[in-house]
Amino acid sequence: MDSQILFKNRVAVLATMHKKERVIAPLFEKELGIKVTVPQFNTDQFGSFTRDIERSGSQIEAARLKAQQVLLLTGESLAIASEGSFAPHPSLLYASCNREVVIFIDRENDLEIIGEELSFDTNHNHLKVSDIQQAIDFAEKVGFPEHGLIVMLNDHPKNSDEIIKGINTEAALIQAINNSLKKSVNGTVHLETDMRAMYNPTRMKNIEKATYNLIEKINCLCPKCSTPGFDINQRIPGLPCEWCSAPTTLTKCVIYKCQKCGFRKEQLFPDGKQFANPAQCMYCNP
Ligand SMILES: [Zn+2]
Ligand SMILES: [Zn+2]
Structure with a gap:
């Protein structure tokens, strides 16, 4: 067995709605000869960063569930899914770190291989603001408008119409802040970085690194039976x-x-x- 022979010219379905194929597909195509397709698939049902939908299980379980569901949906035998998380840095106060996992499941050969990237390179951040200037100062700090922003009435939104996502122009930011401030009962609104991959080039880079790590692992063969994913x-x-x-x-x-x-x-x-x-x-x- 060999990764090239096992996977060449096969199709992998990628479970994403956030344009992760931009970094994942070229790597799989180039390194393993796998063609990556993106079916219509709602990944937000498995949890969203804006916390209006809770994530199901651990980070790896959530990625695995997405891959399994996309296999069921399409009837294909190869699937890729990814899941990100953000947590305070274990030793540095006030700094965040980003862990990305990318999972690869081959139903034909009964394989599951997981790539990973742990990075301190993230703009993950949030702030309560009471006026436009505070919002603009925050935006400048977190790499706006290349990196998107989210405005919410408070940090635990009850339903999705309290959330304005994917803000990436100053006009849209001003409008979102003004509209939310009007509805706010305490004169403040919650502003945070949009962590969805297509609104966050820094996170997209980390997903790319996790994909490199995954491909390295796929190419790492068992010395005894040559199965990929010797990890x-x-x-x-x-x-x-x-x-x-x-x-x-x-x-x-x-x-x-x-x-x-x-x-x-x-x-x-x-x-x-x-x-x-x-x-x-x-x-x-x-
Ligand atoms: Zn000692
Ligand atoms: Zn083996």
């Missing part, structure tokens, strides 16, 4: 401290596992370092 299945912590040799929570070794034949391979020091910085040690730097 890290387990991370074992315990990288020793450089000063006192005590085990830290950093990864000491990873285990690759084939999802077809179960072959396992251990790789010591996957991050290229044999010791951890003492700053990570619970004894040297409490």
Whole structure:
């Protein structure tokens, strides 16, 4: 088995309404000879960034569900779907990070392979505003108008007519702020960055990087049976401290596992370092 032989000239259906094919399709076509098509498909039923529809399950579960649904809908055997999330940076206050996953499901060969990108490059942000100038200052900070904006009455909208999405001109922004301020009971409205891929080139870049990661994994074959997607299945912590040799929570070794034949391979020091910085040690730097 070989990725090129398994996938060449096959069609993959991509579950997206947000133009993700712009970055995903050319890569699949060029690297694997897979033709990507985008069927009519409502992905917002699986959750939206504007929180009017809750996401179903974890990030990977949501991506998997989209891929499975698009397979059911089209009757095809290859599917691609992606899902993004934004969270506060684990150690830096006030900074956000963006995790993108792109899932690839092959029903014919019973394979599921997941690419990922974790990036601190994101404009994910929000602000309560009470006048136009505050809105314009915020817009400048977050890369408007190349990056779109969303105006809502408050940060937990009850229904979709309280949300104005995809704002990408100053005139539309002023109009949306004015209209929402008129309806507001407390004199403020909620302004946030539109994180949908086609309104957010920074996020689109991260989806592209996750797609590169996915293709790398598809091309990583099991040394024993050559099934694509030979990937890290387990991370074992315990990288020793450089000063006192005590085990830290950093990864000491990873285990690759084939999802077809179960072959396992251990790789010591996957991050290229044999010791951890003492700053990570619970004894040297409490
Ligand atoms: Zn194998
Ligand atoms: Zn130490």
